[in-house]
Amino acid sequence: MSLWFKIVRSPWFFRAISFASILLVWLALSSWLGAKLMPGPLETWTFLVRELERGVLLPQVGVTLQRVLLAFALAMGVGLALGFWAGRSPRFEQLLEGWVALGLAIPRILPIVVAYVVLGLNELAAVLSVFLIVLPTVIVQVREGVRALEPRLLQMSQVFGKGPLEVAYFVIWPQLAPFVWGTARATLSLCWKMIVFAELLGRTSGVGYQIAFYFQMFEMRGILAYGLAITLALVLLDALLLLGAQRAGRWRGREAMA
Amino acid sequence: MTQVKLKALSKSYVRGLEEKPVLQEVGFCLEPGQFLAVLGPSGCGKTTLLNILAGLEDYQGQLELLPKPRVGYVFQEPRLLPWLTLERNLAFVLPRPDMTRVHCWLKRVGLEGYGRYYPHQVSVGMQQRAGVARALLIEPGLLLLDEPFSSLDELTAQQMRTELQDWLTQSAATVILVTHNPLEAAYLADRVLLLSRSPARVLAELEVPFPRPRSLEAPELWRFARGLVRRLEEGQ
Numbered sequence: 001m002s003l004w005f006k007i008v009r010s011p012w013f014f015r016a017i018s019f020a021s022i023l024l025v026w027l028a029l030s031s032w033l034g035a036k037l038m039p040g041p042l043e044t045w046t047f048l049v050r051e052l053e054r055g056v057l058l059p060q061v062g063v064t065l066q067r068v069l070l071a072f073a074l075a076m077g078v079g080l081a082l083g084f085w086a087g088r089s090p091r092f093e094q095l096l097e098g099w100v101a102l103g104l105a106i107p108r109i110l111p112i113v114v115a116y117v118v119l120g121l122n123e124l125a126a127v128l129s130v131f132l133i134v135l136p137t138v139i140v141q142v143r144e145g146v147r148a149l150e151p152r153l154l155q156m157s158q159v160f161g162k163g164p165l166e167v168a169y170f171v172i173w174p175q176l177a178p179f180v181w182g183t184a185r186a187t188l189s190l191c192w193k194m195i196v197f198a199e200l201l202g203r204t205s206g207v208g209y210q211i212a213f214y215f216q217m218f219e220m221r222g223i224l225a226y227g228l229a230i231t232l233a234l235v236l237l238d239a240l241l242l243l244g245a246q247r248a249g250r251w252r253g254r255e256a257m258a
Numbered sequence: 259m260t261q262v263k264l265k266a267l268s269k270s271y272v273r274g275l276e277e278k279p280v281l282q283e284v285g286f287c288l289e290p291g292q293f294l295a296v297l298g299p300s301g302c303g304k305t306t307l308l309n310i311l312a313g314l315e316d317y318q319g320q321l322e323l324l325p326k327p328r329v330g331y332v333f334q335e336p337r338l339l340p341w342l343t344l345e346r347n348l349a350f351v352l353p354r355p356d357m358t359r360v361h362c363w364l365k366r367v368g369l370e371g372y373g374r375y376y377p378h379q380v381s382v383g384m385q386q387r388a389g390v391a392r393a394l395l396i397e398p399g400l401l402l403l404d405e406p407f408s409s410l411d412e413l414t415a416q417q418m419r420t421e422l423q424d425w426l427t428q429s430a431a432t433v434i435l436v437t438h439n440p441l442e443a444a445y446l447a448d449r450v451l452l453l454s455r456s457p458a459r460v461l462a463e464l465e466v467p468f469p470r471p472r473s474l475e476a477p478e479l480w481r482f483a484r485g486l487v488r489r490l491e492e493g494q
Contacts, residue, residue, distance in 0.1 A: 152337055159312045159331045160351040160396065170350055174341040251341035251376075 039221045047221040048229060056210075061229050064195060064206040067123070068234075071130040072191045076184060078131075079138025086139060087146025096139065103136030112198045121202040130194040134187050141186070145179025177248035185241045192234050259290030260327035260399040260432045262311070267319035269306055279457035280306050283319070286451055286463060293426070293433040295443035297486060298453030304436040305334070307458070308402045311434065327399025330392075330431065332406040336385035338377040344388045345373030351392050363391040366425060383414040390422065394429055401431040405438070416474065419445060423471065440483040440490075445472055450486060454493055461493035 007013055023041055030040035039047070051057040086093040115129035149172060157167045199208025207230045214222030269281040280303040288294050296304050309315045312329050338347045348360045364373050367387040369380075377385050386406060393401060406422075407415035419442060426433065437443055443450045444466055452461040464486070472479060 152333070152335075153339060155309075155314055156331070156333065156337045158314060159329055160392075161328070162350070166350075170339065170342070174339070 037220060039224060044221055044224045044228060048225040051222075051225060051229075057226075057229055060205065060207055060210050060226070061233055064192070064199065064208065064230055065233060067127055067130075067195045067199075067206065068188070068192045071127045071134065071195060072184075072188050074127070074131045075134045075138050075187055075191065079135050079183075079187075080142055080180065082135075083139040083142025084146050087143040087149075093143065100136045100139055103132070104140070108133050108194060109197070112194070112201060116202045123203075126195065126198040126203055130191055130198055133194050134190050137190065138183055138187055141179060141183035142176075145176045145183075148179070149175050174248075174251065178245065181241060181245035181248050185238055185245065188234065188237060188241060192230065196230065259430050261290050261322070261324045262286075262288040262294075262400065262432060262434070263320070263322040263324070265320040267307075267310065267317055267321060269303070269310060269315065269317045281310075281317075282457040282459045284453070284458060284460055285319075286460065288432055288434070288449075290432055291430060293435070293446060293448045295435045295437055295447035295450045296453060297437060297440060297443045297450055297490065298458060299455050299490070300438055302453050302456045303458040304438075304453065305404050308404050308434065308436055311400070312402055323400060325399070327432075328396050330394060330396055330398030330401045332386075332389050332393045332401075332403045334405045334408055336377065336382070336389040338385055338388060338392075340377050343374050343376055344369060344380070347377070347388060348392050348395055351396055359395060363395045364388075366428075367391040367421070383410050383418070386410060387418070390418075390425065394425060394431075397429070398431045401426075401429065401433045403433065403435040405436055407442070408437075408439075419474070422446065440486040441474070441480065443486065444468075444479050444483045445474055452486065452490055452493065462489055464489075 026038075026041055030038045030043075032038075035043060048057065082096065086096050111129040111132045112126070115125040115132075119125035119128070153171050153175075154167065157171050162170075196206070196208040196211070199206035200212045201208075203209050207226045210226045211223050214220075214226070264287070265285045266283045267281060267285065268279065268283055270277050270279045272278075284307065286294070296307060298304050306315060308331070310317045310321065311323075312331050338344070339350065342350065345357065345360050345364065348363060349355045349357065352359070361370075361373060364370055367390055369384060369387055369391070372380055372384065377388070380388075386409070390406065393403075407418055410418065423446065433447075435443070435446060447466055450464045450466060452464070453459070454461050466482065468476070468479060468482070
């Protein structure tokens, strides 16, 4: 097999094409609209490195990440518990139904604005509102995972006298894990988008604030550089979650291939 | 070994406003170490009866298991955990992991060398053998077999019936086998309980009058099985 054939057959080849096409579109837009309106990848990267050298970029990205992870951890923790309970108890699910429907239907910007008005422009309002925005999604996803648990395997464990901890670890978690990892990825993605938005509306630090700042200065390099920085940071975090998701779903893949 | 006493045991399922009786005043007494086959038409409530004995479902009436047994259950389908290897599936049911015992049972059921395979990597027959090994591994006082060979081809099923007899000689369990195969009941059991169509009630309880080991080719065994079918048909 020739080297060229090997490269073309590799899944990385198509991934590389996908990323290269983004750069190409960006370059095309930049040359069409002009560097002032749409700076190219190189100019954006240079600006990003300058911000890094000035010691501004990392603290701002760090603050945003801190908020994202806090809202994410809260949403996953509470959402897992409520989703699990809703999946096991129809009565609790009925009790939760109105809140979940409201949470899913409400415009996502609304809790942020309401929290800023009620609690003031502070950390609590930003994190709490984003937590409330993503919570219904986590509950629904986890509830569906719990509903999909195989009751016959639970019966088997019960017959053989297995305790709740063993059942949770050996029987429930392997079935639930692909749902939880998938939910974690979706939640993280939603959290960072909402946190950046909350920062843009009412905080004086973080990537969202920096974007708002450079928007007022009409400095597109700054807007794109901070957007790129947080995107790269979250792509890395998502890659970690993806590894977990792939590991958790390995047995399903093995079964499907059989 | 466990004594099993059932008296006027009934069970109904409630769907909406409707109550559907499944078992109607079923009763029998099984001495420790005995092998009972429960024979009845499909859907008559045989599996429900086993689930009640396994503590999976509630019921009305009296049920005594003396002394309280460790229950081994071989389900209609293997019910192995697909994310665990065969050996880890077996070890899962032990209170403490004992791989020597696990491998010993894998060898007994003809799965030596397959311990590290995942369930999907072996045939359904082999999975069912692992299911039997899992139930016997815990040295059950009460062994419940729910049509354990119904998902297998006849050749494999025949082989496993013969082997089950051998495996059970090494076990002191009281055994209840649910089946709709009269020959299987006559071949394996000490006694046969005939159940009617749903809601199931006891039609008859018969001793199997043949010494062990039995042969599946013996004409009297076939005659006895035909007799079971006749009685089932007459009782419906």
